[in-house]
Amino acid sequence: MTPKITGELLRLLRQTMRNCKYFSEPIQAYIIPSGDAHQSEYIAPCDCRREFICGFNGSAGTAIVTEQHAAMWTDGRYFLQASQQMDNNWTLMKMGLKETPSQEDWLISVLPENSKVGVDPWIIAADQWKNMSKALTSAGHSLVAVQENLIDAVWADRPERPSTQLRTLGLEYTGLSWQDKITTLRAKMTERKITWFVATALDEIAWLFNLRGSDIEYNPVFFAYAIVGLNTIRLFVDLKRLTDPALRDHLQLDSPSKPELSIQTFPYESVYTELQAICTALGPKDKVWICDKASCALTQVIPKAHRTPIPYTPLCLAKAVKNSTEIQGMRMAHIKDAVALCELFAWLEKEIPKGTVTEISAADKAEELRSQQKDFVGLSFPTISSVGPNGAIIHYRPLPETNRTLTMNEVYLIDSGAQYIDGTTDVTRTMHFGTPSAFEKECFTYVLKGHISVSAAVFPNGTKGHLLDSFARAALWESGLDYLHGTGHGVGCFLNVHEGPCGISYKTFADEPLEAGMIVSDEPGYYEDGSFGIRLENVVLVVPAKPKYNYRNRGSLTFDPLTLVPIQVKMMSTELLTQKERDWVNEYHRKCREVVGAELERQGLTLVQTNHFVQEHLV
């Protein structure tokens, strides 16, 4: 990796910071967050502004440029990578270390008095703006919204914003028409006395209209905004995308069934002026819902007295609770995905002894096998295919310069998933093709115990996911071990592989209680730096449980694994498992054989006899 040369770029950027074309007075600092105007986790190339200015291309990081300094904040996952990708013009700010100042503190320490700090209000979330603005103001500075993005101003060959073809999803995939979704949304608005709802998250808009795009890699979304009133629907999207007759028919653009279900379409860029127009006409009691993580730009259009910020939107919650059609689709997607992975593991068993399989070729093979499955669209995130010490890098992605050969001597970890039209998958398996060491087996077994403890947990309705996180860690903790990431995230249905508002983590973010129909991952791990990584991940569905009693008629929940890929028994120290845990493993493998076996047969594949597919029965 060679660092990006940024001297000239920084000179140009500092020029724009002094250029009164962009603002009435020059600014002394400019903040470049990662992220787009929709606060997406994955972003399109045209939005990779922080990468453009400093060279660092990790998923998280914020750059700040002043007249004298340039600094970039990122977290522990990326210290090495960032130091390699950035040249000497940049100071790496290692977040989480005691000596590292916060962005606010650093700005206050380096800025001259009464400085103006600029930021693109579309890229910064409203809650982040609030915190930053408060800190700067209290130190005598001010945070300034710079409407034109200054990176774009110096980015000569900036890619265009993607405008891929839109795909309509019928009831057989969604289970619910967009009209019904709008009606449900309006019922919630009426209940809370809300007159307008502004949707800015791309997956929420895709879900609402039963549309999918491919504007962002791995995420089947498209750039759009939506504003829903009690009688009107406004969709903001590149209008060229709306010419396909089937799509126009799907949205009933030319012949709406009812006036209140008539979608008015507007250019993507006009959301600001349209929202302004709406806000000008608000009655004294009118209230507008917007997520507190939406962009500062759109949020501030809404006068404070009319603004009702919410930590997650009603669409976010509705989307998280899958209906029976979506659940059926997710089940099918996971069965097809299991077929592809079982094929991969059989292939690995055969090929590894030849010494020709690398992390990259294994990931490619996984993609090839998945792509042969029905309704495959693409991967749901970059495959983590890692051998030995690379497995201990939690967010590893094999690159030519790090690519390692799979052998009989090292642990192999593959965390991968795909988008199918009927559902999204995300699965991690860790295995050894030779003889694992006693320590590797011991750690694997603790991770397995944690995985089972969550997966088999019974808990009352209304329980938040963070209350289950310790179950995943108890066995590791007992031996003095742990892992430094959460245990699970929400998973979309042919949508983003990471979605809110539920999850399983020791961090008690504003997570909503788990309810039947939600789908989350269960993925504890253990990482021995420089040696190996272990993670065991299933996607699981929240389902009602029927325990012996029913305290206060609250009802109980548990999890049903959607992922049906065998877990390598060779990696287990079975003497560390309780009888209950062995029964769980046996029953899981019985289900894999039954369900995935049937699909393998249907597809005319004969993997049923391979070592990986038929795992030993534990007694």
Next chain:
Amino acid sequence: MTPKITGELLRLLRQTMRNCKYFSEPIQAYIIPSGDAHQSEYIAPCDCRREFICGFNGSAGTAIVTEQHAAMWTDGRYFLQASQQMDNNWTLMKMGLKETPSQEDWLISVLPENSKVGVDPWIIAADQWKNMSKALTSAGHSLVAVQENLIDAVWADRPERPSTQLRTLGLEYTGLSWQDKITTLRAKMTERKITWFVATALDEIAWLFNLRGSDIEYNPVFFAYAIVGLNTIRLFVDLKRLTDPALRDHLQLDSPSKPELSIQTFPYESVYTELQAICTALGPKDKVWICDKASCALTQVIPKAHRTPIPYTPLCLAKAVKNSTEIQGMRMAHIKDAVALCELFAWLEKEIPKGTVTEISAADKAEELRSQQKDFVGLSFPTISSVGPNGAIIHYRPLPETNRTLTMNEVYLIDSGAQYIDGTTDVTRTMHFGTPSAFEKECFTYVLKGHISVSAAVFPNGTKGHLLDSFARAALWESGLDYLHGTGHGVGCFLNVHEGPCGISYKTFADEPLEAGMIVSDEPGYYEDGSFGIRLENVVLVVPAKPKYNYRNRGSLTFDPLTLVPIQVKMMSTELLTQKERDWVNEYHRKCREVVGAELERQGLTLVQTNHFVQEHLV
């Protein structure tokens, strides 16, 4: 229970609300919170203003009186009691029910436009004031601080504020002189660039100066404030209490060793004017620490630019981490307490068959036996002594009209504790003196499993208590059962039986990470309404654990039970226990026999042979 007649009282109170002697303009509503000027959990009779005005004497509740209405908010524990203690002038507001409005919403719905709502700023905490004021202001009303308490103005025979004799504690009890505590506090202040610290919590002040009082029943505290600067110490207390030569010597009032350790004493009431004087002289960079739960009155004296509110103070955290002398004292207190309880259980076994033991007489006997132990001071909270259905009332306290006789047919639950000069105890045991039913045993066993799961847990340094809460519930949850209270609270050392900032609860309040030396309770339960209650509580000490590995050198923690009172094996369904759990029970009982047995012998008591003390060994 007959309700208190409040018509005339309310007439008088409303008269004061219109009386311009107290404010420039009349107020339309007056809020009467429970609590005192130190936001104490337990309060002195002179502070029971909410009880005085409405008759309801539960521990939690807020009364609001307007010109037309009088309403009182309390939670589910007290619905029945409050409805019996209040007359028809009062509306009971059942908190937690959907149809019950919040205090803010109710005020807004009943008040005429532009109303003034009064409250005693000493009784309302700064954070509560902020929320209430915001809600009222946004509806066009205002919250007004009424300096003179209007209840006191109509309370003819209001008791005096207690001013009991102060007790000094030497190093043999505290392990640390008050001078050293001041020095440590100042080091923390200097580290955070704080120039003044205002202490308002009574237990923090008692701890800081190694003094105890008995102003409030069950809590060995005294009414005082303290303001600590980097070179000065101001103590605000009834000066008549400072005449005892030993006490003057302890505080070095007449011959301080160093000027910066010289305590200036002031009358209790002068804290307000002294803090005002301090704040007038603040330099531009001076910062004042005050807890965000301190009274609004004192908080608002500090100009906002100089105020640094904190969720808990450095004294709160320092007090929570017991030093080795305090730990030794707590151990001794728990051994003596165990002797008294074992004597009680032997006595109960003998007396219950005669049919003469009631909930009240058992509680009295427990107090009598405890009072015979060395350095006994008093109870640490009102004894919960409950039989059969009364056991299902979580905060039950036996009264003559509810008093039930202990029999061979019902489950008996006793939750009790004492203050000794060397430590504070809090223990719950549940037992049956005949033959428990299968369901009672089943529930008891789930509770026991939860208790052991927490007590035996190993977890990394830095873990917050709320991450352990689910361990206590997992066995109950698996059978569809649960309990609707937290699992544990911090326990003071010859101080309040409930203290922050750590605890074990599903509620993720701002709890601090557990660290070695902290002492908390572990008390899961199960309550079958109308039938029985089960709770099993030990006080446990956080201690370093030494598991097999030490991930990232973080170190691990576990718990060491300080409570050493046998657990009735007769109540256990031993077939539901794992071997590990049986081993835990056996080892716990071995330790009880060894440690408490030795003390019983030392005291010349011969309980060693009784049924309760020698519990069956589980195989």
